[in-house]
Amino acid sequence: MTSTPGSASRMASSPVATEPVVFTSEPRYIHRFSRTERTLHWVHAAAFFVLLGSGLVLYVPRLSELVGRRPFVKDVHFDTGLAWMLALALIVVLGDRRGLRRTLRELDGFDRDDRLWLRRIPRPQGRFNAGQKLNAALTASFALLFAVSGVLLWYGERNSSFRFASTILLHDGLMYVSLVLLAGHLYLALIYPSTRHALRGMTTGSVRRDWAREHHSKWVDEQKSPRE
């Protein structure tokens, strides 16, 4: 122990470090996610949890036995899947499509900073960091694969020429990989202190400017400079 008696009280009595006063007319918060983006995110999240819950009841023997009512749970799972696809399509059609196209371009491109960031070299990032871009790409791919394998499971039961021995493996495998991605996502969004402020962006749409400058400085700079 290196602390000396009284150090705690000395620290407590020392003047509180004053925050640097920023003389600026910039608002404290900066808008990060549009209403369309947030709706897409939360509809996808809600559907994922209902599908996960009902899917586990169908999949885990103990849960199947405990809950029973398999035909009903099967209907819940299937209907949620349909509603999920329909809702996503509706949001895209009725939402801010131009904004979504811009977001897609943003997600797609990995510049030099992004590529260095992936190699764990800290570099300034845009509105999405390279990890978020990859997560978005995989989430989109898994959504498509879940939908395709799910429809095949449903239709293969009715028409055996659409039955493949590996459909269920794909559907289950996706579940496992998605759970890993989800665990990382939830950790960064809810628990890890320096990143969890991002959740505010996904609920209210805006994030603190100082936080954004720390994590997404290129994006903050772009917001300041007049668009060409």
Place this chain on the structure above:
Amino acid sequence: METPQERHPEESRPYARRAFLGATALGLTSLFWGKSVWSAFTSAARPLENALPASLVPSGWRIYTVASTMPTFDSTTWRLQIAGLVDRPQTLTIADLRSLPRAEQVSTFHCVTGWSVENVHWAGVRFRDLLAAAGPQASGTVLEFVSAEAPYVDTLMLRQAELHDAMLAYEMDGEPLRREHGAPVRVVIPEMYGYKNVKWVERIVVTDQVSPGYWEQRGYDVDAWVGKSNGL
């Protein structure tokens, strides 16, 4: 401090698109290679699986039911009926069943939806021994299995039921058949997909014609040979 970005459009690479297309292609093609790669992997991982406590290794079973509640049975009142084209219809208790010649086997269970469970230990009664006392008549060529899980039924040709590894099982992996696996007795015919392996059997009717079973009424093949039916 960052100097204002110099924009080199050629510097941006579409990695997200590649990740999306790559993962999607991998997933879609896995419909054709998934199962063979997975079984190669699981057999390679068997030593590891054997080293782990059994409770940590997923059993691989999924429990499929068609009714809203899973049947329960009371061993004091439960009876198995054998009826139809037989000389002496039978009503058997669990003890009666267990007093018949006991057969044991290790076999693989294949579900038509694509999953399989290897090395399942079964114990039960061969159909020839089960039916001996009832005495099927010459015209009785089909066995109809009626499940306590109404309306589940299915049939086997008598000669299919007399395959060397088909049985009416009352034990699985060294313990009495568990409720979710069809307690107290189920059909086991490893050469055919799981839907022919009727669970919760409470009546066996010997008949002279095949009537479509639960899934067969919904388009599945009557003869559910593994790897040679249902489009697989």
